[in-house]
Amino acid sequence: MQVLVYDGSFAGWLTAVFEVYEYRFTNASIVPEGHRQDSLFTPTHTVYTSDAKAGRVWRGLQQYLSGRAMKQLSDTFLSELPGREDQMLEYARYALARKQPVEKDFSHRAVKYIADTAQKVHREKHRMEAFVRFQKTKDDLYFATVEPDFNVLPLIAKHFSDRYADQRWLIYDKKRKYGICYDLDKVSFVELDWNPTDTRAEREAILNEEEFPYQQLWKDYFTSTNIKARKNTKLHIRHMPVRYWKYLIEKQPG
Amino acid sequence: MWERISEKLKILSDAAKYDVSCASSGSKRKNENKGLGNASNGICHAYTEDGRCVSLLKILLTNFCIFDCAYCVSRKSNDVKRAAFTVQEVVDLTINFYRRNYIEGLFLSSGIFSSADYTMERLVLIAKKLRTEHNFHGYIHLKAIPGASPELLKEAGLYADRLSVNLEMPTEQGLKLLAPDKKREDMVHPINYIKDEIIQNNEEKIKYRKAPTFAPAGQSTQMVVGATPETDLQVLYTAHHFYREMQLKRVYYSGYVPISNDNRLPAIGTPVPMIRENRLYQADWLLRFYGFKVNEIISPEQPLLDLDIDPKLAWALRNLHIFPIDINKAELPLIKRVPGIGVTSAQKIVAARKFRKLSWEHLKSLGIAMNRARYFITCNSPDFERKDYQPQQIKQFILAKGNSKYESSFSRQIPLF
Structure with a gap:
């Protein structure tokens, strides 16, 4: 060999x-x-x-x-x-x-x-197109953190730049320590070792004031669009595996 | 201000959730002029705890309604909280959810307040505002309100990707029983109108590339099953009729969720007929993707689909004389008819056998459900099912080996008669 x-x-x-x-x-x-x-x-x-x-x-x-x-x-x-x-x-x-x-x-x-x-x-790749959740900062940047199983950021860049052509955004792969960033003109790769903020106070300092209310509205919607009489946890988890919940707004408590 | 919106959103999404459609595919709307959004492949951004896809912001503009349809949670006589969004509120919610990548777009329906036209006008206004003022190119699904004028439907189709009118009940009699104020023709009429507009638009598009698109993702409809006594035969023939005559993209079947003490309806607490609903969707798929004719799936002699096995297996067991087929020789349409082989697997088999003859091992690695398929095929392996089993025996073998998602619903005992 x-x-x-x-x-x-x-x-x-x-x-x-x-x-x-x-x-x-x-x-x-x-x-x-x-x-x-x-x-x-x-x-x-x-x-x-x-x-x-x-x-x-x-x-x-x-x-x-x-x-x-x-x-x-x-x-x-x-x-x-x-x-x-x-x-x-x-x-x-x-x-x-x-x-x-x-x-x-x-x-x-x-x-x-x-x-x-x-x-x-x-x-x-398709899951990331679905599960990215942007949060809007005070300076109008929409950012999202992900930890995909595979290195798919290069594959999703076009989808997001086609779709969100009029907003600045950043998708950060925390596992691989790099991100893709769109500046209203083109997508570029950025290497950074960044620990997105987690505590409420830290988040309040950087997030746009409308961000929390919209997150809450999204959670409200997610809850009330569910039909309790049809509960099917197995199917729910098959489509939304638990490892992705960490960055899904609607799966956060409260 | 946020509390009021939150309250409205809870009421009006709760009232909209019994409309099962959430598709966001089938449109080819591109992002233009550096605007916001596009609509292409369809993405499910989340799944609710009942396992259903959340692709669109699905809400009613209002749940005030002048009608009193027994099956509907927003019926006039029901004691529920009422609310109404303003046009701007719906626009803001859609844009802000979309920008955060929560949704593919908006699915807007409404209770009928004052008149059909008055209601439809407001739905159209929201779509128009999103498209023209906000340069929004995401997916929009609008309900066509039965009885709305053709001019409004026409305008709706220019802004929306998909239009839908719900038939509600599979037959006219069923509708008469539960919704005495509504007439079947009020629903069929707009469906017919939209169909003609789509056909005409397709012709225009061939002549002038720049012709405006009309409902590029087509139209769909929904029938509630299990609220009225219609058989699957009636449900599937109605679906078949609308697919063929009205060129619908989808017919949705919604197992009735008991929400009323009305004695014309199943009582509150009656289980949702989820297995039946699932079998109807399987039958629907066989019609649309597997080349089955409706009379091969269901007949007046057996007007109900089997609940314990899927309709394809049921068909195969009724037609054992066709099997077994040789997987290395049979034509694609016949391979698609084998229980345990889906469309993709069938295509893979036909492509892969050009390189070498396929054996059980190969078939297994291609992802075929062998516990079902093995009774119906032969391949390049010496061992295959040689015995001439009776249909009932094959059914028992398959049920004993498979772990159906509905397992607990059925007794494992072999019937005595």
């Missing part, structure tokens, strides 16, 4: 795929830096990310894969799931060997993995 260590970026993974071919590794595994090695004696090969090599692999895959399949591949990468690098490698090798679209070969192990993982990422 030949282990290739890359820097954890998508371009890094593409470079690694290039080098698998370049060095003719047959039994290869791609792991990110800092990944714990199972054995001290496994030979490792360090990959230095190269835009040229990455570009060649991307264009090579584009010859055989549809735009949709290419997106499935990059979305799978955003899942951050351990081991996805190897499944993606197997997928790439399969596509390059068959020299034809393979994305619908659902009974192939790697194809199935990519299709399923891309679907999971897509679901999380």
Whole structure:
């Protein structure tokens, strides 16, 4: 088993795929830096990310894969799931060997993995489009904090900039310590280690005076639109898993 | 000021919640001129504790009503608190909820005060204000008030994404029993009018790309089931008629929630017919997405859907002579008819079998419900169900293995007769 260590970026993974071919590794595994090695004696090969090599692999895959399949591949990468690098490698090798679209070969192990993982990422993207709750600050910035299962902020930027074209907003991923920010013109990525305020006093200091009443109205609405005679907690939780409640206004007590 | 709004919101969302539609999809409204919002795919922003999607701010403009429909919580004779929003209050709530990403838009209905036109005028005014003064491009669903003039319906369609008129009861007799002031034709008339406007608008759009859109997400309707004695046969034939003749996008079925001591209705405390409602939706899906004809699902001999099994399985058990089918050869429409295989899975099977013949293992990994499908298919594996089971046996096997969400509602005993 030949282990290739890359820097954890998508371009890094593409470079690694290039080098698998370049060095003719047959039994290869791609792991990110800092990944714990199972054995001290496994030979490792360090990959230095190269835009040229990455570009060649991307264009090579584009010859055989549809735009949709290419997106499935990059979305799978955003899942951050351990081991996805190897499944993606197997997928790439399969596509390059068959020299034809393979994305619908659902009974192939790697194809199935990519299709399923891309679907999971897509679901999380959709959840974030639903569960982001903006709070308006005194200087008219709408901000929201999220902790998505997967790294989906790059995927939701367009949805929010298309929709909220006339308000400044910031969506902060607390888990990954970065955010996307819209300034009425374009979306940019901002790195920040920020602990959004939690106590009532702190929130009052930064939030717009209309913010609390509107949050309360939303809670009122959420409660009174429920039909008690049809209570179905299982369904409620299946659609709104408990891990998301932390940032949902309507699930806060009071 | 906030307390008053809060009080109104509680009353008027409570009164609106029995309208089950909350869809926000089917429109392609784009954000223009750096305005606010768009309407595209439909997003459920929250789910209430009853498990229903919250996509739109669903409220009544007022719950004052001149009608006395027995099934309705806002009926004139009911002793409930009454309230009315001002136009500006509805606009402010919609905009502020939307900006915080709570909702996809507004679903506005109303009790009927003074006259149909007077009520409809106000609903239209709110939609107009949102679109023209606030540059709002989010989703708007307006109720078309039965009896409102064509001019108002026309204007409503220019601002709204979807219009709906509720049939309320599946048949004219049912309506007469519970809503003696209302006539079926008062409802059918606007549905027909809206249908014609949509058809005409589609033709105009082909000729002139810039023609204004009219209700781009189409129209829907709702029937209450379980309040009156109609059978599923009557309910589904009515739905079928409206899908075909009126080109409705959706028909909603609302299991009656007992809210009245009126002796024409099920008493308060009677359980909501949720299983029946679920079976009707399953049947509805079979009609719209699975290529079933209504007479394949329900017949005068058996005018009620089975409650213990879904309508597709029931159909398959009545038609065992068609099965088993070979998953590696059968055409897509037939694969979609196999119990345990949905539309997406059927499409995946047809795509995947071009690469290699599929086995049980493959099918399982594609996400097919094998506990149901196995009795109806063969594939590239030597072992399959060889015995000729009777329909009743297959049903018992499936019920014994599956864990239906309604499990507790049924006895597990094998019937003696």
